[in-house]
Amino acid sequence: MLTDYQTPAAIRRAGVPRLEPWLKNRGVKNASSLAETAFGVAQAQHIAPAGEQLVPAMVARIAKGVLALDAETGEPDALIEACFHEHPHAKMIETLPSMGPPRLGAEFIAATGKDLVGIRHPGSAGRLRRPGPSPATGHRRGHRRSHRRPDAARAGR
Numbered sequence: 001m002l003t004d005y006q007t008p009a010a011i012r013r014a015g016v017p018r019l020e021p022w023l024k025n026r027g028v029k030n031a032s033s034l035a036e037t038a039f040g041v042a043q044a045q046h047i048a049p050a051g052e053q054l055v056p057a058m059v060a061r062i063a064k065g066v067l068a069l070d071a072e073t074g075e076p077d078a079l080i081e082a083c084f085h086e087h088p089h090a091k092m093i094e095t096l097p098s099m100g101p102p103r104l105g106a107e108f109i110a111a112t113g114k115d116l117v118g119i120r121h122p123g124s125a126g127r128l129r130r131p132g133p134s135p136a137t138g139h140r141r142g143h144r145r146s147h148r149r150p151d152a153a154r155a156g157r
Contacts, residue, residue, distance in 0.1 A: 001038065002063035006056035011042035080106045 004022070005011045011019065016035045023031035084090055084106040093105040 001034075002059055003067065004060070005038075006059040006063075007048075007052055008042035008045040009048065009052075010056070011038050015039060077103060084109065 001019075001023070005014060005019070014022070016032075016039045019035035019038060020032050023035055028034060081102040084102045087093075087109055089109075090102075090105060093099060093108055094102070096105075096108075099105050099108070
């Protein structure tokens with residue numbers, strides 16, 4: 001919305017009849033509700049701060065830049081998804097619980113290697129997780145008695 005309507009005055013001038021189709025054409029969910037809310041908020045704002053005429057061009061430029069970055073970040077995801085679907089085990093991996101979007105499947109393949117021969121049963125997939133603290137050390141890392149007084153202070157009791 002910030003690419004074309006940066007101020008309350010611009011939203012008021014457009015009105016709901018122009019805002020709603022503008023939002024729908026850009027794939028916004030609940031476009032009619034958003035258009036009505038934006039128009040209602042714009043109707044309540046009648047004080048124009050100093051410099052309001054200078055800011056809209058900058059806001060529009062920044063908003064367009066954000067949309068361009070969003071489009072660019074989607075490209076690698078599409079490439080990763082395409083490569084993932086070429087893998088012979090892709091369909092099986094997608095059926096695994098908690099796998100979600102294809103990117104997680106691609107990460108799974110990256111962690112396991114090219115083939116899944118090493119995973120003979122569900123329990124052996126656990127070795128792929130990142131290493132954490134071992135049960136022997138746990139959260140204690142050499143400072144077992146740092147909260148107590150030194151031995152010399154206890155000797156006098």
